[in-house]
Amino acid sequence: MAGLNQLQRQTGVALWRQIADRIRDAISAGAYDETGMVPPETNLALQFGVNRHTVRSALAALAQEGIVRAVQGRGTLIERKERLNFPITRRTRFTAGIGAQAREMRGLLLDHAEERADADVARWLRLRPGTAVIRLETLRLADKRPVSCATTWFPADRFAGIDEVYRKTESITKAFAELGLPDYVRATTEITAAHADSHDISTLELTPGAILLIAKAMNTDLDGVPVQYSISRFAADRVQFTIEN
Amino acid sequence: MAGLNQLQRQTGVALWRQIADRIRDAISAGAYDETGMVPPETNLALQFGVNRHTVRSALAALAQEGIVRAVQGRGTLIERKERLNFPITRRTRFTAGIGAQAREMRGLLLDHAEERADADVARWLRLRPGTAVIRLETLRLADKRPVSCATTWFPADRFAGIDEVYRKTESITKAFAELGLPDYVRATTEITAAHADSHDISTLELTPGAILLIAKAMNTDLDGVPVQYSISRFAADRVQFTIEN
């Protein structure tokens, strides 16, 4: 058992939030699978070396997230512990990749615009800066639960109207197919992690301090010509990436 | 420019720490490369919608980390902004992968033991649970700066004494070579993110609330037989992963 008093004080992160993060991670790791319950508040307080009220603040935050539910007289039940697997291969597709692990997959178009490529977008899409590109802001849900939100750019001349097609099909793969691109491959993926900002906190229904896995990805057609550059922000406690070489 | 008042209040994460995280990310992203300095405290206070003292707390924390240095009368200078790139391919090697981006690479052996494979280790190494394995706890540094710490398991019969060889060579690749395995390939990598626990906070010299990128990886010999399973914990603000397909 881990436990002990591994908490840090006076660091700008409240003890109750550190404890909430620990318990959330422990639930994800299956530490309490035997009982399906979190240990009693007094036990946790002893384990973390804090007052019971501090533990209660942590559990209240997890209850707010829908991860646990406290029942007076019985204990604190675990409501949810899943983590979706997202394979990254040459044939990475979001909907197909996650699809088998959820009953319902959706991709919502939050916003779109035609604009000029800045230096970063131009470099990834191998265009001249200033070339017209279409930007989509999308939100992906698995079983009505937000998984990631993404900003995606396409060359405007080749994929005119992709916003409307995406809104209809809710899938990049299907949108490409309708616009005359039957197949494409993942060329490059860059993965980083960061704290969620307020925009992502609200769209992904996260709590402040939550972690994002950020994937910058570039897809090409079968001739190696870039067709899509995207920055996807995943709720780190809901997904993992797998790379098979 | 981003900015605005995207900060969250009453969430258990102090404003000064949220601001410190933002500024650290902005520095990493190269937002202040033109001047090599962070904007003046009064500007930042306006941008984040907080009191100047709050910004000063954030900058003090970054100074403590050695990322910035305040000079009275001039401004706050950026001392360090690197983010190492770690390519994940079939031929992923830590030292060679990071090596070109740092002057000095080291791999320290913190601890080692021979033990029985638990269910997780046995599954990844394709052994029967209970088979003897060697576990190494290692810390990797780039230019004396901690990058990641890792727990690594090897089949004990095939790689007896790898702890001593690793301590000498400070490299898995070299240790394998000395033990009669001239080449190996990366078979699978799983990437997740989580908050750092107190152990990793101290070994990686992080601040509480810091993010880890966690890579579970399995390497095989050229016949596809697993030779190594490792769980590496990277300081997320110091590295990014790249997957080329």
Place this chain on the structure above:
DNA sequence: TATGGTTGTCTATATCAATAGACATTTAAA
């Protein structure tokens, strides 16, 4: 129905976090 174990609620107190304002000190440039 009685009991032990659990969560829920209340009061009180001390410390940290954040705001507000004023002014000193240092640097670079006019």
Place this chain on the structure above:
DNA sequence: TTTAAATGTCTATTGATATAGACAACCATA
């Protein structure tokens, strides 16, 4: 040398965080 702009320091006040203790309410079970 003056000035503007920047960081450094101090006091004071308010709200959030954490501790402490006591007791109520509820559940499962002996």
